[in-house]
Amino acid sequence: MYTGRFAPSPTGPLHFGSLVAAVASYLEAKKHQGRWLVRMEDVDKPREVKGAADTILHQLEDFGFEWDGAVVYQSQRNDIYATALKQLNAQQLIYPCTCTRKEIADSSHQIGIDGMIYPRTCLNHPLKSNAAMALRIRTDNRECSFTDAIQGTITQYLATQVGDFILKRADGLFAYQLAVVADDAQQEVTHIVRGADLLDSTPRQIYLQQCLGYQTPHYAHVPVASNAAGEKLSKQTLASALDEANANYQLFHALSFLGQNPPAEIKNATLSEVWRWAFTYWQLSQAPKTRSLHLSD
Ligand SMILES: [Zn+2]
Structure with a gap:
């Protein structure tokens, strides 16, 4: 069964950029009579803003989203990530690393x-004792390639273009790349529609899927909204939170951003009327084939 998901990080309330990803993944799931799951990506607990997860869920409700099943919280799923890590370790793909950020900057010559x-x-030299230890996965130079439904074919060679990446951080937290892959597999997600800021992470996730024997889902990366300076909208660029009082207008705006050309006459329609239009006319293939798109007002 088609299973999509929306996976926000609770580092603040939803803003327009996150609404776009939610709308695209939701409409695509509805179009396929599929399930749509919500997962809180709060694996990085220190970055979490208290109360943000609840705020996000309320915002989704106010916008009229209806998710299937219970919301899943990554912070409660360490067992799943530990199991996946163990499986990779059994294949001798994992090694400890005690390097600090500065040591890596001083010793690396390749960006x-x-x-x-x-x-x-740390793969080639003895480890420093008493240092905090991260765990890295050994990469190889297989062609990591996939065809994104919007962005086309993406190919990376991890060993030379990304390097061995961290799966468990020195502070003991599991890394996003491992958590997201383990969750998508465990939740049987078949279609991932998300922001193009994650496009370059996808080959790493596919590599992990291959090592773990998981199926690779279908991917579609929608453009991220950027401000006039070309910066991705985020808490860091002070993107304003969504205003639920204008949910109908903001949904209209998100549909325009996604290339759907909603007719002007529904601009002032009620929220459910805008959704009804969107359920009828949504076409993923209309989404702009670009990673980032300037948000015009
Ligand atoms: Zn190291």
Whole structure:
């Protein structure tokens, strides 16, 4: 069965950029008579803002989203992540790393897709004793390739373009890449529709899926909303929170952003009328084929 999901991080209330991802994943699931799950990605507890998870759920309700099943919280699923890590460790893919950020910056000579490429210091040299230990996965140079329903074919070679990445941090927390892959598999997610800021993470997630023997879901990455300076809308760029009082108008705006061309006459329609239009006319293929799109008012 088609299973989609929306997986916000509770680092603040939803803003327009997160609404766009929610709308796209929701409409695509509805179009396929599928399930739509909500998962709180609160694995990074120190970054969580108290109360934000509840605020997000209330916002989703006020916008008229209806999710299937109970909301899943990553912070309660360490067992699942530990099991996946154990499985990778049994394949000798995992090694400890005691390098600090500064040591990596000083020893790495290659900048990859997502920062410095880790030069495998701890794979080739004895570890420092008494240092906090992160766990990395050994990458290889297989072609990690997938066809995104919106962005086309994406190919990466992890060993040379990303490097061995962290699955468990030195502070003991599981890394996002491992958590998201384990959750999607455990929740039997078949279709992932999310923001294109995660496009470059996808080959790492596919590599983990392959190592763990999981199925790779279908992916569609919608453009992220950016401000006039080209920065992604986020708490950091002070994107304003959504105003539920204008939910109908903001839903209309999100549909426009997603290339759906909602007719002007529903601009002032009620929220349920806008949803009704969207359920009828939603076409993922209309979404702009770009990673980022300037938000015009
Ligand atoms: Zn190291």
